[in-house]
Amino acid sequence: xxxxxxDIIQHRYDKMDKLREDGIEPFAYSYNQTHHSADIIGNxxxxxxxxxxxxxxxxxxxxxxxxxxxxxxILDRKGKIQIYVKKNVVGDEQYELFQLFDIGDFIGIxxxxxxxxxxxxTVNAESxxxxxxxxxxxxxxxxxxxxxxxxxRQRYLDLIANQEVVELFRKRTEIYKAIREFLDSxxxxxxxxxxxxxxxxxxxxxxxxxHFNALxxxxxxxxxDELYLKRLIVGGMERVYEFCKDFRNEGLDRSHNxxxxxxxxxxxxxxxxxxxxxxxxMMENIAQKVNGSYEVEHEKGKINLKGPYKRIPMLDAxxxxxxxxxxxxxxxxxxxxxxxxxxxVENKRNWGQVVEEVFGEKVQPDLIQPTFIxxxxxxISPLARPHREKPGxxxxxxxxxxxxxxxxxxxxxxxxVVQRQKFEELQTxxxxxxxxxxxxxxxxxxxxxxxxPPTAGLGFGLDRMVMxxxxxxxxxxxxxxxxxxxxxxxxxxxx
RNA sequence: GCGCCAUUAGCUCAGCUGGUAGAGCAACUGACUCUUAAUCAGUGGGUCGAAGGUUCGAGCCCUUCAUGGCGCACCA
Numbered sequence: 359x360x361x362x363x364x365d366i367i368q369h370r371y372d373k374m375d376k377l378r379e380d381g382i383e384p385f386a387y388s389y390n391q392t393h394h395s396a397d398i399i400g401n402x403x404x405x406x407x408x409x410x411x412x413x414x415x416x417x418x419x420x421x422x423x424x425x426x427x428x429x430x431x432i433l434d435r436k437g438k439i440q441i442y443v444k445k446n447v448v449g450d451e452q453y454e455l456f457q458l459f460d461i462g463d464f465i466g467i468x469x470x471x472x473x474x475x476x477x478x479x480t481v482n483a484e485s486x487x488x489x490x491x492x493x494x495x496x497x498x499x500x501x502x503x504x505x506x507x508x509x510x511r512q513r514y515l516d517l518i519a520n521q522e523v524v525e526l527f528r529k530r531t532e533i534y535k536a537i538r539e540f541l542d543s544x545x546x547x548x549x550x551x552x553x554x555x556x557x558x559x560x561x562x563x564x565x566x567x568x569h570f571n572a573l574x575x576x577x578x579x580x581x582x583d584e585l586y587l588k589r590l591i592v593g594g595m596e597r598v599y600e601f602c603k604d605f606r607n608e609g610l611d612r613s614h615n616x617x618x619x620x621x622x623x624x625x626x627x628x629x630x631x632x633x634x635x636x637x638x639x640m641m642e643n644i645a646q647k648v649n650g651s652y653e654v655e656h657e658k659g660k661i662n663l664k665g666p667y668k669r670i671p672m673l674d675a676x677x678x679x680x681x682x683x684x685x686x687x688x689x690x691x692x693x694x695x696x697x698x699x700x701x702x703v704e705n706k707r708n709w710g711q712v713v714e715e716v717f718g719e720k721v722q723p724d725l726i727q728p729t730f731i732x733x734x735x736x737x738i739s740p741l742a743r744p745h746r747e748k749p750g751x752x753x754x755x756x757x758x759x760x761x762x763x764x765x766x767x768x769x770x771x772x773x774x775v776v777q778r779q780k781f782e783e784l785q786t787x788x789x790x791x792x793x794x795x796x797x798x799x800x801x802x803x804x805x806x807x808x809x810x811p812p813t814a815g816l817g818f819g820l821d822r823m824v825m826x827x828x829x830x831x832x833x834x835x836x837x838x839x840x841x842x843x844x845x846x847x848x849x850x851x852x853x
Numbered sequence: 854g855c856g857c858c859a860u861u862a863g864c865u866c867a868g869c870u871g872g873u874a875g876a877g878c879a880a881c882u883g884a885c886u887c888u889u890a891a892u893c894a895g896u897g898g899g900u901c902g903a904a905g906g907u908u909c910g911a912g913c914c915c916u917u918c919a920u921g922g923c924g925c926a927c928c929a
Contacts, residue, residue, distance in 0.1 A: 365898060366863050366880050420889075427886035444886060461879075475887045494863075498878045500890055501865035507921045508864095519864090562929055608928055609854095714929080738929080756929085766929070794928085832922095843920070 370493045373458045377488060382455065384491035389466040391415040395432070395439035398471055402479050405471040414439060414481055415466040415489060417518065418459055420499055428456070429480075432465065433518070440480040441467045452486050461499075462492030513838050529648060530824045530836060534601065536647040537621060540640050546597040546623055551586035553579060553603065559796040560584030560741070563606040566616075579605035584741065584815065585802045587624050588770060592810045599623035601820070612832040613762065616841050619820035628814035629769040630742075630753045634730050637757060637765060637816060638665030641728070648827055656829050658726050658760045667728040667757070672717055675731055679721045684713050707790055710735025725758035740780040742768035757818075760826055765818035772813065774806035 363371070377384045393412040398405060405412065416434035426445040431438050445453040459465060466487035474480050496518060497503035503519035510516075516523050538548065556575065558565045560582030570577050583602045590598045602620045610616065625633070645652050645663040652664040670678070677683045682695050692712040696703040701719045706712045713735050725731075732755040736744055739752035746753065753769035771777050781803070787795040824836040834840035 364863070364880095369880065422888050422891050423885085424888065424891080425885040427888090429888045429891080431889080440889075442887075446886080474889090476889075478887090478889075480887085495879065496864080498864040500878060504865065505860090505921085507860095510921090564928095606928085609926095611928085612923085614928065718929090763929070 366495055367493065370460055370491065370495075373460065374491045374493065377455075377458055377491070380455075382488055384488055386466075386487060386489045389413070389415050389487060389489055391434075391466070394436040395434050396436035398439055398481065399437075399479050402471060402473070406473070409470050411468055411484075412471060412481060413466060413468045414441070416464065417492075418461055418463045418465050419496075421459070421461060426453075432467070437521075440474075440478050441469070441483050442472075442474070442480050443483045443486065448483055448486060455488070456486055459486075459488070460492060460495075462494075462496045463488065464490035464492070507842075510834055510840055511842055526828050526830070526836065527838065529828055532648045533644060533820070533824055533827060536644045537640070538601075539647075540643050541599050541623060544597070544636075546599045546625070547595060549587070549590060549595075549598050549600055551583045551590075551600060551602075555580050557797055557799050557801070558582075559799050559802070561604075561606075562794040562796065563608060564793055566605045566607050581606050581796075582620070582817065583622055584817065585799055587622055588810060588813070588815070589802065589805045591624050591626055591770075591813050592805045592808055596626040596811075597624070610841060612834070613822070613825075615821065615833050615837055618833070618837075620817050621820060622815065622817040624770070624813055624815040626811040626813050629812065630732070630755055630767055630814055633767045633814040633816050634667075634669065634732075634755060637730075637767070638667055641665070644823075645827065654827060654829065656726075656760050656826070657831060661727060661760055661826075663728060663759075665728075667730055669730040669732055669755075671733040671751075672713065672731050672735070673733070675721050675729075676713070676717055679724070680716070682716070684716070707787055707792055708737045710738035714738055722758060722763075723761045726760055728757060728759045728764075730755045730757055737783070739768065740784055741771055741777075743771045743773075744776070762822055762826070763819075764822055764826065765816055767814065767816035770810070770813040770815050772806060772810040774803055777806055778803055 374384045390413055393414055395414065395416070398412060398414065414432065414434065416432035419431045419433050419438065422429045428443045430441050430443065432441060443453070443456050448456070466489050467481055467483045467485075469482045469484040472480055472482050497515055503509055503515055508515060509520070542548070554568070554570065554577040556577055558578040558581050560580075561584070563581045565581050566579040567576055568579065569575070580602075581604055583600050583604070587598050587600060600622055602622055603617060604620055605617050607616065608614060625636075628636070641663050642652060642665055645654070652662055654661045654663060673684050680699055682699050684692055684695060687695065687709070689709045689712065692709050693703055693706075696712050696716050699716060699720065701716045703712045703715050706715055717731070733745060733748060733751045734742070734754040734756070736742070736750055736752045739754045742752035742754040744753075745751040755767055756763050757765040771780065781798040784795040785798055788797070821833050821836055824830065825833060828836065830836050
């Protein structure tokens with residue numbers, strides 16, 4: 359099976375065999391790594407002064423040989439550092455060993471620190487250790503790895519070849535941390551709720567369905583955790599949040615991955631206006647911690663995340679932009695107005711859906727600076743409270759930044775009787791063929807019957823948050839392993 | 854689902870009007886003890902995404918398929 363290996367790979371197998379023949383294990387069990395690249399560079403003065411021995415370990419990235427000496431770079435988790443291997447320092451035997459090293463190998467180097475004639479801080483190797491042989495060549499050093507398919511499928515290569523990718527994902531982690539710190543410092547408690555749910559809800563989406571053998575029952579992968587977090591509010595926890603992987607059985611494009619991340623948070627005794635204030639503070643805080651600035655250079659323009667953000671009711675935003683006023687219209691009239699405005703609302707099944715479609719077509723793309731769109735139609739907000747002053751509307755907002763929805767929040771509906779009616783309306787939608795309307799959740803309604811305090815809830819997509827703060831064009835660039843079609847591997851046993 | 858584009862050496866890419874495939878890096882051999890895209894001399898490396906078709910002859914033209922990218926549609 360191996361006769362057909364390309365030479366470039368066979369040579370590495372040969373070197374591995376040679377190492378074993380020489381009694382050297384090509385895959386070491388451990389190594390005492392005392393320093394990282396950046397630590398050595400940061401502490402150069404004292405390390406070179408003291409002539410202290412340092413041990414670095416990492417992946418060999420490049421070799422520049424000069425006969426009886428060589429320079430090389432290794433990559434560890436804090437960056438790159440140069441090493442210098444000189445025959446009369448390491449000895450003949452170790453220099454022979456060095457000849458069996460390839461770019462891509464994990465190696466360890468012990469030695470002292472010095473600065474070369476050209477000023478680069480370098481570890482002068484005194485002993486070399488093979489830590490793990492690399493049997494397959496890395497992408498080329500100069501042009502790097504550009505093929506997006508390989509970058510997504512083999513993210514490890516992307517991380518080796520493209521350091522800015524490492525930075526981006528580090529930033530993703532910083533964002534998670536900033537959110538956690540902010541919520542924790544405001545008395546929120548991080549919780550976990552079921553991913554496998556007997557009834558899905560909390561959003562509009564088609565779910566993934568799977569089967570639980572032990573109880574012989576079908577279960578759904580959650581599309582949201584909303585209904586479980588609200589049960590915790592019923593239980594008196596007052597302030598809860600969850601970093602939540604959700605699953606939606608929908609298409610793939612540059613802003614949708616079937617598996618994605620959200621944060622949902624719920625706060626008892628707040629309403630949606632309190633939540634707007636909170637969102638502004640949170641966003642400012644994240645931007646400062648992660649980017650050190652309120653300004654984001656985005657492909658759609660410079661965005662200023664400093665609050666307060668503009669707040670405007672959805673119908674006003676539409677009227678302002680298009681001159682079309684949906685106030686006081688019914689379903690039929692709204693459809694007429696939408697068609698006049700050139701928006702296709704053929705498959706929209708109620709008044710709110712029509713209005714929302716016009717908003718999405720005509721207004722949303724231009725909401726570049728942070729904008730709260732408030733007072734959504736009640737018939738597309740089944741889990742939100744009816745507006746206290748405006749019948750037919752709900753106490754709900756969505757925040758738009760760079761033309762994308764970056765959060766959805768409302769004063770939570772806590773009247774179990776009204777909530778039941780809302781669920782029943784959803785069932786009517788389902789019967790009309792809306793396969794995204796969620797089913798009625800009797801267990802959740804029962805929880806509300808015990809009493810839920812007035813509460814505001816907020817959910818926002820983490821992937822989109824990361825895209826915004828890193829100016830990423832595609833969600834695949836901010837998810838380590840985005841969903842991909844399986845690679846075809848020769849024979850196909852199916853069929 | 855629709856449209857456009859891409860798929861050639863391990864990687865990044867050329868390849869004209871159809872005439873049996875090329876560069877840089879990587880690899881291999883040799884020289885070289887402060888280089889850093891090291892340098893110099895030499896060598897090897899390909900099922901041109903897959904399958905059909907047209908042709909005396911296909912990397913190139915045609916058809917179908919696969920995968921990916923971008924855009925549109927869908928999508929809270």
